[in-house]
Amino acid sequence: MSEVYNFPKYYEVAFSFRDIAREVDVFEECFRQFSKIPVRSVLEIACGNSPHMEELVKRGYQYNGLDINEAMIAYSREKAQAFPERVNLVRADLVNFELDTKVDFVFTLLDSIFVKNSGELQSHFDRVADVLRKGGLYFLDWCVHFEIATFEDAVSWEMEQNNIRVKTTVQWQAISRSEQTFRETITFEVDDRGNKNKITGSIIKRAVYPQEFLFFIDRQQHFEFVGWWNNWNLKKPLKDQIKIDRPIAVVRRI
Numbered sequence: 001m002s003e004v005y006n007f008p009k010y011y012e013v014a015f016s017f018r019d020i021a022r023e024v025d026v027f028e029e030c031f032r033q034f035s036k037i038p039v040r041s042v043l044e045i046a047c048g049n050s051p052h053m054e055e056l057v058k059r060g061y062q063y064n065g066l067d068i069n070e071a072m073i074a075y076s077r078e079k080a081q082a083f084p085e086r087v088n089l090v091r092a093d094l095v096n097f098e099l100d101t102k103v104d105f106v107f108t109l110l111d112s113i114f115v116k117n118s119g120e121l122q123s124h125f126d127r128v129a130d131v132l133r134k135g136g137l138y139f140l141d142w143c144v145h146f147e148i149a150t151f152e153d154a155v156s157w158e159m160e161q162n163n164i165r166v167k168t169t170v171q172w173q174a175i176s177r178s179e180q181t182f183r184e185t186i187t188f189e190v191d192d193r194g195n196k197n198k199i200t201g202s203i204i205k206r207a208v209y210p211q212e213f214l215f216f217i218d219r220q221q222h223f224e225f226v227g228w229w230n231n232w233n234l235k236k237p238l239k240d241q242i243k244i245d246r247p248i249a250v251v252r253r254i
């Protein structure tokens, strides 16, 4: 497990570049266009600090969040104190989990399907099929690897909230080209009101390539492919895009 996820507050600052209300608008547009069932409850896989929880609850949805990291779950529980009856947070591994109830919509954001091999990928989709009602959608943000990856890249950005400044660097390094595994290393360089700290953590992932994803979904008894789009924009199907940024993909439970 990556060390950086033990610091939910710094994670929250680092990834605060998103427009949460706009992203929830996109979820709702997907419900209207593609869901075959009304959506009342949602499940976020690898929810971390649950950045979309409050907005979803405000709009009337029951929120379920699942994460392997106790610090992240504790942080989300703290945030949920204002509306505890609308939220259910579970510590579990996305490869093998169960929920007490079924949900109408599942989502995983920021390339967070942490699987190391094809068996774990299949197990994850089987578990999602168990908890998602027929006709409901599974929404994936950046979970398919569209770039012809060299895995020698790094990206860096800085964010600030409440006088906490975090410079984030993410690096990728190939482990096995044939098994499509790579190491993702995230570093936070934190200035917390004058207290400086550097936190680094790595995690191993298996890449999921686009045509492989289509083939994989096609083989699934419980899912069908709905579509994929660039930059959270349902007017921008990926086939027309040269430069891909924050791609989303949607599949439906059958």
Ligand SMILES: C[S@@+](CC[C@H](N)C(=O)[O-])C[C@H]1O[C@@H](n2cnc3c(N)ncnc32)[C@H](O)[C@@H]1O
Binding pocket: 005, 015, 044, 045, 046, 047, 048, 049, 050, 051, 066, 067, 068, 069, 072, 092, 093, 094, 095, 109, 110, 112, 114
């Ligand atoms: C990039 S964060 C995403 C957090 C949040 N969903 C968001 O949109 O900002 C990835 C999260 O995945 C969690 N995670 C890593 N491996 C996991 C696993 N095997 N099962 C469940 N959660 C996992 C980490 O603890 C971390 O909170």
